Amino acid sequence: MDIKGMGSLPALELGKTFNQKNEKVQDFEAFLNNALSSVNKTQLQAEQLTRDFAVGNDVELHQVVLATEKAALALQLTIQIRNKAIEAYQELMRMQI
Amino acid sequence: MGLFDSLNISASGLSAERLRMDVISSNIANANSTQTVGEGPYRRKIAVLAPQTNSVSFRNVLQDSIKNNAPYSGVRVLGIMEDSTPLKRVYDPQHPQASADGYVEYPNVDVMKEMVELITASRSYEANVTAMNSTKSMFLKTLEIGRS
Amino acid sequence: MSMMKLMNLLEKAMSGSTARHNVISNNISNVNTPGFKRSDVDFCSVLDEAMNPQLEMNTTSALHINNSIKSNKPLVIQDEQTSLRTDGNNIDIDIELATLAENNLYFNSLTHFLSSQLSLLRQSISEGRR
Numbered sequence: 001m002d003i004k005g006m007g008s009l010p011a012l013e014l015g016k017t018f019n020q021k022n023e024k025v026q027d028f029e030a031f032l033n034n035a036l037s038s039v040n041k042t043q044l045q046a047e048q049l050t051r052d053f054a055v056g057n058d059v060e061l062h063q064v065v066l067a068t069e070k071a072a073l074a075l076q077l078t079i080q081i082r083n084k085a086i087e088a089y090q091e092l093m094r095m096q097i
Numbered sequence: 098m099g100l101f102d103s104l105n106i107s108a109s110g111l112s113a114e115r116l117r118m119d120v121i122s123s124n125i126a127n128a129n130s131t132q133t134v135g136e137g138p139y140r141r142k143i144a145v146l147a148p149q150t151n152s153v154s155f156r157n158v159l160q161d162s163i164k165n166n167a168p169y170s171g172v173r174v175l176g177i178m179e180d181s182t183p184l185k186r187v188y189d190p191q192h193p194q195a196s197a198d199g200y201v202e203y204p205n206v207d208v209m210k211e212m213v214e215l216i217t218a219s220r221s222y223e224a225n226v227t228a229m230n231s232t233k234s235m236f237l238k239t240l241e242i243g244r245s
Numbered sequence: 246m247s248m249m250k251l252m253n254l255l256e257k258a259m260s261g262s263t264a265r266h267n268v269i270s271n272n273i274s275n276v277n278t279p280g281f282k283r284s285d286v287d288f289c290s291v292l293d294e295a296m297n298p299q300l301e302m303n304t305t306s307a308l309h310i311n312n313s314i315k316s317n318k319p320l321v322i323q324d325e326q327t328s329l330r331t332d333g334n335n336i337d338i339d340i341e342l343a344t345l346a347e348n349n350l351y352f353n354s355l356t357h358f359l360s361s362q363l364s365l366l367r368q369s370i371s372e373g374r375r
Contacts (some may be wrong), residue, residue, distance in 0.1 A: 042225045042334060048186065060259075061236065061239050061240070062099060062102075062239045062242070062256065062260070062261060062263070062356075064237055064258055065240065066242070066252070066359070068243070069242065069253075069363050072243075073363065073370065076367070077370050080370055080371070100263060100266070103263075103266055103267045103270045103359070104265070106267065106270045107272050107273070107274060109274055110273060110275070110276075111274075113274065113277075117277065134311075146275075146277055147278055148271075148275050148281055155257065169268070169271045170271070171271060171274045171275075172274045172275045178367025179254055202315055208296055209281070215246055217277070218294040219337065221273075221276050221277055224273050224338050227273075227342060228269070228270045228273045228344065228345060229275075231266070231345055231346070231349045232266065232270065235352050235353070236261075238352070238353050238356045239259075239356055241360070242356055242359055242360050242363065244360075
């Protein structure tokens, strides 16, 4: 039997897969951040339009109504997704090893 | 702002039509007035209307919103002027205000014509009221978008 | 997402309908001013643009042709036809009132459709529960 030394193990490739997984985690983190910031942006936009309308600037009423509705729906969707994610996590934690 | 402008436009129409009705009522009431405070008999009055354009106010220039504003914003009354058609002359030497040759000058008001103008003004007033109600209903409908 | 596209289209249609309402109100208030010609609003071009957005051609030199004529604002057209009245006014109040009613119904239908789109989204978010 030919016993190989430690040096011939493909250690570098192992490192590569580890880095790849790290990148995937980072991608998801970036994606999550982008999604949350766009929800925030819709909220801020709706707030700005409401403020403009209240002050008397040149904003149409239906624009304000639609922007606030869209922001509310976006927030609701985010909350539901958060609920589902927490549910999934709890389900996982309940799994008996 | 979109629909608020429409309310102002309709309001200007309402006040213009009401002024026209006042003038017409004054004409009808004075159809036989042979003497006024000044000299001569009553002369038929006409209200002169013109479309109102957006004034270049400081606020508009500041907000740079004048190019978004429409150039129209209703109607305004330029003034009340006297009709220059000739007065009616009636031969009546017994009248205390008869002139040297026996003619009395009566106002140049044709009551029939004034009644027709009154009906027109009243109909225009109602049309402006309809426009205002329509604006209000559009506004309220918009506010109901998210409900239910 | 085509639902967002539909909602944007409806929003633009509402803006156009509001502009048309303002112009018709102005026509009605000026029914007795001499020399006034009626105007109307044509916002079909704006809606076409919203449905099929034109691609802008990139230019790298001032000599290149680009189709930058974007009709984003509703057009106000003025009807200069000769009038039947002696004071030069060509507004027919019955036509204006009928157009006002038509535009009002159009606007109300738009709000109704927008409302139903939003409630679809809301229902799918809350999975039918309240």
